Amino acid sequence: MGQKITIEPVTRVEGHGKVTIHLDNEGKIEQTRLHIVEFRGFERFVQGRPFWEMPVLVQRLCGICPVSHHLAAAKALDVIVGAGTGEGLTPTGEKMRRLMHYGQIFQSHSLHFFHLASPDLLFGVDGDPAKRNIIGVALEHRDLAVQGVMMRKYGQEVIKATAGKKIHGTGAIPGGINKHLTEEEREYLLHGDEYMNIDKMIAWSQDALAFFHEYHKKNKDIIDHFAEFPSSHLSLVRKDGALDLYHGVLRAVDAEGKKILHDVDYQEYDRYIDEEVRSWSYMKFPYLKEIGKQAGWYTVGPLARMNTAEFIDTPLAQKEFEQFKQYNGGKPSHKSMHMHWARLIEILHAAEKMKELLNDSDLMEGELVTKGNKLPEGVGLIEAPRGTLFHHYKIGENDMIKMANLIVSTTNNNQPMNEAVNQVAVKVMTGKKEITEGMMNAVEVAIRAYDPCLSCATHALGQMPLEFEVYDASNSLIEKKLKH
Amino acid sequence: MISNKSLLIYGFGNPGRQDDGLGIMLAEELRAWSAENQFAFVHTDSNYQLNLEDAANIAGHDVVVFADASREDIPDFLMEPLKPSGKVEFSMHAVSPAFVIHLCGHVFNAHPQAYLLHIKGYEWEFMAAMTEKAKSNLGLAVEHLKKFISGNFVTFP
Known part of the structure; x- marks a missing residue:
């Protein structure tokens, strides 16, 4: 009879995750799964609420990336209030939202x-x-720790200046934005003190990339071969193929880089994407309909964005992008640890974009809101830090929400995370008689590369208990620990 | 009335989840009270949860009072001194107040005197309205903190 080892929860990953690894008597891995064990229905909760509440209400989902939910909801409501699909906003409306989003990407x-x-x-x-x-x-x-703290703080300050406040920000509203950037805010973010200015942020972003490159040179095995497996990749891209984290068309490429979703309008995402329910997990498994449930899964997030985009429209990040592409022979990278490299390129891109926007006078003046004819339905997509985030709403006669569907980044990455866990478990645990702390952490490192936010993915809330369960060869529970 | 010390009251939690917003509400009430009394030495801040950047946010203050909702078996509220701790939490997307002051010491070589004010809460659903009992606990905690500030930090020139 086989034995079952449970690692629960995944430390340093938000929410309540559990990894079960089933071994046979010879220590060979039979099956590995990443389980999500909490569920509350946020989508049902918002039914019957006025639609204009959504950009604020959805921030209750999670305290980690409320800005992404705020913006995705606002984009969906832009469609409903007749302000178009991302391109109909006023220059001020779009640029203020973009600045907020780049601040969120940068700090996250x-x-x-x-x-x-x-x-x-x-x-x-x-x-x-x-x-x-x-x-x-x-x-x-110490210098690295200072940089981490101050870069995070800078991003938070950008969010505060654009969303209006740190908690339940109200900046993005259906059809636009509710404030300009003040001269004082602009000056602070451009030329603040020694540690709080945009040029320092760009320099530190470059330093972080230099740190990564140095590490990569000496540790090719882990960066290039840890949790490597073929996958399709999906993200928004700008219509001309540029990396665009705020708006664009939906593109997917296969493991070889061939387009399998051809720059489609995301208002029709449900023509192309469906979600499968599996009995052992509360988190759904999205897939491309045309390819099918078995092979239609895809990866989202920083690595996927490097694999779908053709170029980056900021010079320093573009240089890094070219290096990334060249290293991978012009093909998509399937190396999970390249996710860190991709994330650092995006940090640099976000810093460059923030500088560009902070020097744009449209942030300080101009119309804030676009108005139009109301529609009954809208979809908002955004490239959140962890990947593509979908918000879809339908409203009824009294402007109340009658349907909501959210596909969050971590749900999109459900199957890739399971693949990564299995890859690493097979590599480090096969044939071993004892499961060590190092082996378990290796599994966690693979999951952490995706930076999952499980409380959000399951639309859960509240405290997530920490559990550790060990089963003997007869599948009886012999040890259980619970922490909060 | 003046003080030569800088005091930060930092409430955290999610006000969209009923009693989870107790810490935020306390910071808001103390902000209004200190403004009314012209206590320029009292500063307030709030967020959904604590994280790395808060090490920088607290570094310039002499005293920090973190305020949070509690679901533990405590009286209506409980205020206790806080010691630095490097203990890694299960989720590092949020860190504990003890971790923040520990990080502050290591990164900025600053060591503010710190307290944690727990306020007992009861309900945590997707609603903004706090329970009546939580509101009552909040009132008691606010009064306690006002006395603490008046008794320890306010002097007459």
Whole structure:
């Protein structure tokens, strides 16, 4: 009879995740799964609420990326109020939203790299768990820790200036934005103190990439071969093929880079994408309808965006993009740890974009809102830090929401994360008699590369318990730990 | 009335989840109270949850009071001194107040005196309205903190 090992939850990953690895008597892996164990129905909760509440209401979903939900909901409602699909906003409306979004990308990616990824890179995936965190980084590489803290703070300040406040921001409204950037805010973000100015942010973004390149040179095995598996990739791209994190058309490429979703209008996403329910997980499995449930799954997020885009429209990030493409022979990268590289390129791109926008006078003046004829339905898509985020609403006669469907980034990455977990588990655990802390962390490192937000993916809320369960060979539970 | 110390009251939680917004509400009430009394040494801040950047946000203050809703078995509220802790939380998308002051010490070499004010909450659903009992606990915690500030930080020139 086989034995079952449960690693639960996945530390340093938001929400409640559980990994089960089923071994046979010879230590060979039979099956590996990433389980999501909490569920609350947010989509049902919003039914019957006035549609204009959505950009604020959806921020209750999660305290980690409320800005992405705020903007995706606002984009869907732009359609409903007749302001078009992303291109109908006033220059001020679109640019203020973009600045907010780049601030969100910048702070979220910075948190991931400096707080979650750099400890693994600096101390090794099997390093001492007591050191493998930001405090460990601060003790040995203080400059890196300072950069992480201040880059995160800068992004938060951009959000505050554009969304109006840090909690339940109200900046984006159906059809536009509700404020201009003040001269004082602009000056602070452009030329703040020694640590809080946009040029410093660009310089630090480049430093982070230099750190990564140096590490990559010395650690090709882990960066190039850890959790590597073929996948299709999906994201928004600008109509001319440029990386665009705020708006565009929906493109997917297969493992070889061939287009399999041809730059379609995302208002019709449900013609191309469906979600499969599997009995062992509350999180759905999205797939491309034309290819089918079995092979139609895809990856989203920073790596997917590097694989679908043809170029980047900011010079420093474009240079890095060219290097990335060249390294991968012009083909899509399927290396999970290249996700960190892609994330750093996007940090640099976001910093360059913020500088460009902060020097644009449209932020300080001009019409804020576009008005039009109301429609009964709208879809809003955005490239959130973790990947493509879908918000879809239908309204009834009294302007109340009668249908909501959200596909969040982590749900889009459900199958790739399962593939990554299986890859790593087979590699590090096959034939081993004992499961060590290092092996378990290797599995977690693979999941962390995707930066999943499980509380959001399951539309859950509240405290997530920490559980650790061990089953013996007869499948009986012999140990269970619970922490909060 | 003046103080030569800088005091930060930092509430955190999600006000869209009923009693989870207790810390935020406390910071808001203390902001209004300190403005009314012209206590320029009292500063307030709030967010959904604490994270890395808060090490920078607290570094310039002498005293920090973190305020949060609690679902633990405590009286109506509980205020206790806080010691730095490097303990890694299960989710590093949010960090504990003890972790923030620990990080602040390591990164900025600043060591503000810190307290954690727990306010007991009861309901955590997708609603803005707090429970009546939580509101009552909030009132008690606010009064306690006002006395704490008046008794420890306010002097007469």
